[in-house]
Amino acid sequence: MSLIVIFLFLGLAALGMPLAFSLGVSALGGLVLSGFDLAVLPPRIMNSVNSFPLMSIPLFMVTGELMLKGGIMERLVDFANAFVGRVRGGLAQVALLSGAGLASVSGAAVADASALSATLVPSLKKQYGLGFSTGIVAAAANLGPIIPPSGAMIVYAFMAGSSVSVGGMFMAGVIPGLILVLVLMSLCWLISYVRDYPLVGEKVSLSNILHQLRRSFVVFMMPIVVIGGIVGGAFTPTEGAAVGVVYALLLGFFVTRRLRLADLPGVLLQAAKTSAIVGAMIAYASTVTFLFTIDLLPMQLAGFVNQLTESPTMFLILVALMLIVVGMFLESNAAYIMLVPLFHPIAITYGIDPLHFGFLFVFNLVIGMLTPPVGVVLFVVCGITGVKMGELVRESWPFIVAMYVLLIICMFVPGIVTWLPHRLGY
Amino acid sequence: MERVFTLVLSRVDAVARVVLLGCMTVMIVVVATQVLMRYAFNASIDWADEVSRLAFVWSIFIAIPLGIREGAHVGIELLINKLPRKLARQVTRTMLALAFLLMCVVTYEAVVVAYETWSERLGAINISSSYFFVAVIVGSAHAALHLLHLVLHPLDEHGPEYPID
Amino acid sequence: ETIRIAGNFAGEHSSSQAMLVFKEEIEKLTDGELEVNIFPAQQLGGAAENVQAVKLGAVELIWVGTAYLTRTIPELEVLGVPFQFPDRETAFKVVDGPLGAKLDEHLAEESLASLGYMELGFRQLTNNVRPIESIDDIAGLKIRLQPNETHLATFRALGANPVAMDVKELYSALEQGVIDGQENPFSIIVVSRYSEIQKHLSDTRHFFDFISVVANKDWLDELSPEHRDAVQEAMNKAIAFQRELAIEQESEALDKLIEEGMTFTPVSDELAADLRSKTADVATSVRERIGDELFTLVDSEIAASTE
Numbered sequence: 001m002s003l004i005v006i007f008l009f010l011g012l013a014a015l016g017m018p019l020a021f022s023l024g025v026s027a028l029g030g031l032v033l034s035g036f037d038l039a040v041l042p043p044r045i046m047n048s049v050n051s052f053p054l055m056s057i058p059l060f061m062v063t064g065e066l067m068l069k070g071g072i073m074e075r076l077v078d079f080a081n082a083f084v085g086r087v088r089g090g091l092a093q094v095a096l097l098s099g100a101g102l103a104s105v106s107g108a109a110v111a112d113a114s115a116l117s118a119t120l121v122p123s124l125k126k127q128y129g130l131g132f133s134t135g136i137v138a139a140a141a142n143l144g145p146i147i148p149p150s151g152a153m154i155v156y157a158f159m160a161g162s163s164v165s166v167g168g169m170f171m172a173g174v175i176p177g178l179i180l181v182l183v184l185m186s187l188c189w190l191i192s193y194v195r196d197y198p199l200v201g202e203k204v205s206l207s208n209i210l211h212q213l214r215r216s217f218v219v220f221m222m223p224i225v226v227i228g229g230i231v232g233g234a235f236t237p238t239e240g241a242a243v244g245v246v247y248a249l250l251l252g253f254f255v256t257r258r259l260r261l262a263d264l265p266g267v268l269l270q271a272a273k274t275s276a277i278v279g280a281m282i283a284y285a286s287t288v289t290f291l292f293t294i295d296l297l298p299m300q301l302a303g304f305v306n307q308l309t310e311s312p313t314m315f316l317i318l319v320a321l322m323l324i325v326v327g328m329f330l331e332s333n334a335a336y337i338m339l340v341p342l343f344h345p346i347a348i349t350y351g352i353d354p355l356h357f358g359f360l361f362v363f364n365l366v367i368g369m370l371t372p373p374v375g376v377v378l379f380v381v382c383g384i385t386g387v388k389m390g391e392l393v394r395e396s397w398p399f400i401v402a403m404y405v406l407l408i409i410c411m412f413v414p415g416i417v418t419w420l421p422h423r424l425g426y
Numbered sequence: 427m428e429r430v431f432t433l434v435l436s437r438v439d440a441v442a443r444v445v446l447l448g449c450m451t452v453m454i455v456v457v458a459t460q461v462l463m464r465y466a467f468n469a470s471i472d473w474a475d476e477v478s479r480l481a482f483v484w485s486i487f488i489a490i491p492l493g494i495r496e497g498a499h500v501g502i503e504l505l506i507n508k509l510p511r512k513l514a515r516q517v518t519r520t521m522l523a524l525a526f527l528l529m530c531v532v533t534y535e536a537v538v539v540a541y542e543t544w545s546e547r548l549g550a551i552n553i554s555s556s557y558f559f560v561a562v563i564v565g566s567a568h569a570a571l572h573l574l575h576l577v578l579h580p581l582d583e584h585g586p587e588y589p590i591d
Numbered sequence: 592e593t594i595r596i597a598g599n600f601a602g603e604h605s606s607s608q609a610m611l612v613f614k615e616e617i618e619k620l621t622d623g624e625l626e627v628n629i630f631p632a633q634q635l636g637g638a639a640e641n642v643q644a645v646k647l648g649a650v651e652l653i654w655v656g657t658a659y660l661t662r663t664i665p666e667l668e669v670l671g672v673p674f675q676f677p678d679r680e681t682a683f684k685v686v687d688g689p690l691g692a693k694l695d696e697h698l699a700e701e702s703l704a705s706l707g708y709m710e711l712g713f714r715q716l717t718n719n720v721r722p723i724e725s726i727d728d729i730a731g732l733k734i735r736l737q738p739n740e741t742h743l744a745t746f747r748a749l750g751a752n753p754v755a756m757d758v759k760e761l762y763s764a765l766e767q768g769v770i771d772g773q774e775n776p777f778s779i780i781v782v783s784r785y786s787e788i789q790k791h792l793s794d795t796r797h798f799f800d801f802i803s804v805v806a807n808k809d810w811l812d813e814l815s816p817e818h819r820d821a822v823q824e825a826m827n828k829a830i831a832f833q834r835e836l837a838i839e840q841e842s843e844a845l846d847k848l849i850e851e852g853m854t855f856t857p858v859s860d861e862l863a864a865d866l867r868s869k870t871a872d873v874a875t876s877v878r879e880r881i882g883d884e885l886f887t888l889v890d891s892e893i894a895a896s897t898e
């Protein structure tokens with residue numbers, strides 16, 4: 001029966017039915033075929049999203065939206081400018097550093113991609129042309145789900161169950177995220193050098209740095225309060241996200257004074273709709289998972305994989321190759337929702353550190369958001385800036401390759417990922 | 427007929443948006459207050475967990491239909507974009523009709539389940555735990571309406587100004 | 592035919608082990624005509640969802656903490672009064688006797704058929720702040736409790752600051768110090784690895800928890816009489832096995848928790864008396880809520896066994 005459900009899902013999805021509904025319809029087919037009472041649908045659908053930890057997703061989305069509406073982009077850009085204005089490809093470096101700053105308050109690559117595209121590309125393209133500008137922005141947006149907070153990591157931890165905590169996943173992303181920032185900036189420097197982009201931007205001066213530090217202080221206090229509070233034990237991730245909302249409201253109303261009461265309904269509705277897309281997929285995927293479990297598929301799959309290889313490294317490589325292909329074609333949340341419950345338990349039987357496996361899984365699918373043909377970050381950047389998909393892909397591939405190289409390094413040097421969370425007791 | 431359907435749907439959407447705003451607000455206020463109570467008063471609200479989850483579940487199922495028309499629910503459009511226009515249109519309508527069928531089944535079954543489990547109470551507030559299922563009923567029925575509208579009156583017959591979201 | 596059994600307990604818990612006994616027995620008794628697939632550890636959803644699933648017939652059988660059934664069958668709260676049973680022998684005598692039969696009728700009204708009760712055990716308090724030596728030591732502690740009115744009222748009566756929280760968040764909330772303590776039977780404290788993050792342990796025995804084994808009644812009624820008898824017979828064996836194992840596991844669990852570094856502070860006689868007197872009102876209010884009839888059955892059984 002599992003096979004029928006899988007083929008039904010693939011068929012419907014290929015014909016363009018939204019993934020949540022494809023999952024639901026194929027589960028419905030499976031239930032009818034196996035003579036199940038259809039009354040099992042509503043409890044599965046409802047209970048799979050009835051979870052306090054999952055609530056952090058809309059809350060972090062609200063925080064991110066409020067921060068943007070509150071005018072943090074401008075402060076981040078000024079801040080980055082004070083440091084790297086005179087480096088090769090200076091303005092592009094500013095975009096990367098702003099992207100990193102944005103990533104530390106926002107949890108989603110899609111939101112970051114639209115914010116960076118709308119605010120930075122107009123000035124970037126005057127220096128570097130549309131192609132390179134959008135490539136930089138797309139790469140910077142991918143920092144969003146790697147540097148905490150991270151919606152992707154919340155979904156992963158939720159699907160993996162009690163062996164992976166959200167806080168632990170967040171901390172696993174910190175060091176690789178910072179390394180990735182450095183890698184992207186170096187690559188940007190190299191490309192600018194080869195192409196001989198002109199030196200622009202303001203001179204680096206201590207007084208300006210201090211001035212910008214003072215202005216951006218309130219922005220960077222937010223990850224310190226929220227992520228620090230989650231890791232340090234002041235609150236659970238969901239509570240932390242709610243604290244973030246309150247913080248962003250205070251910031252927008254009283255510090256930057258850019259937020260209007262009239263902005264709030266739009267922010268809340270947008271966050272609700274975006275989380276509902278993830279929620280719908282979790283809800284309907286859980287009906288498929290129910291059928292798989294009843295059909296004992298996870299056990300069979302684990303047996304099959306174990307037969308294939310006994311080496312944990314080989315297993316990691318196989319999973320990585322699979323995810324590269326999956327990342328090309330599937331929206332990443334759908335991939336977590338469908339694949340984590342199957343592969344996470346197998347990784348544990350191989351003795352792989354759950355946080356190590358989790359981070360590699362997330363990182364791989366985050367890169368997938370940049371790979372054609374299905375790459376949501378590409379879609380967003382194209383949609384907002386009007387760049388041609390082909391041109392964007394041509395300019396993004398060096399960054400994509402760099403990310404895969406970092407992924408491989410993280411695979412063979414687990415310490416990069418696990419040292420910090422282990423140090424903090426996760 | 428089409429005008430009436432459209433009008434009804436846009437009214438339902440408007441109500442849904444108001445309910446959705448309420449749910450999101452309750453969620454944020456309750457969770458944030460829980461933190462405040464803990465640190466400022468060393469106290470805790472018994473019903474915070476259940477009420478915030480109720481608001482969250484409601485917000486998800488209420489928001490699902492609102493994303494349908496704008497095509498927010500991700501799908502793979504690779505193949506469909508390669509098909510001849512007329513065929514693609516028929517395929518899309520068929521897919522939407524199947525999704526409509528799914529939503530009808532879910533709505534009906536959720537009514538059955540809510541009815542059968544109505545006697546089950548929540549732990550900290552004394553209401554039926556089936557209010558969680560009511561969210562599924564309302565959201566799925568609303569989604570069914572949206573899908574039916576799209577089957578009967580496909581988007582490409584109208585301009586982008588079509589007055590529903 | 593396949594019997595699907597769902598539960599939320601970890602695979603190594605005595606109740607999950609007992610289901611393996613059930614599987615073996617029933618397949619032997621029916622020459623494999625009835626097969627069994629067991630889904631422990633929330634594979635088919637959490638406890639509350641399991642209850643819905645068995646009611647709706649999505650699974651044939653579940654085993655679940657009896658407290659989760661009180662949401663559907665409030666009469667079961669007769670078993671959930673603080674400091675009710677002096678020991679496990681009395682507790683089982685009560686549920687195996689006339690009271691159990693009476694409760695079965697209430698279950699049947701919700702199309703559930705009880706196949707018997709296993710032991711979840713006496714619930715015990717752990718915390719990270721101080722050893723519980725007197726009643727004052729409980730005051731102000733932030734304790735995670737199941738979202739259950741009686742449980743919350745009991746700890747409020749003891750002066751604690753109860754927090755209702757999803758069990759999924761419990762480990763990290765304790766680890767990070769969001770809350771100070773939790774309460775569970777020793778065997779659950781061990782398998783949930785709370786010893787890694789909690790320092791102080793007491794044998795407060797504030798509730799005795801049962802595990803209910805419950806079948807979908809329509810399914811059970813439709814089985815042939817031989818098969819129905821086989822199900823009950825195999826489950827009786829499984830339950831007997833579990834009760835033995837639970838006794839063993841409880842003392843092993845306490846030893847293990849001490850070995851893993853928890854400070855064990857036994858409850859003194861004075862403290863035990865204080866705990867009882869402070870929570871007497873909670874018991875009274877439960878009694879008023881569900882009526883005296885069921886409680887009389889409990890009282891007479893307890894009186895008989897303590898004579």
Ligand code: NA
Pocket residue numbers: 102103104105106107108143144145146147148149150
């Ligand atoms: Na982030």
Ligand code: NA
Pocket residue numbers: 327328329330367368369370371372373374375376
């Ligand atoms: Na992709």
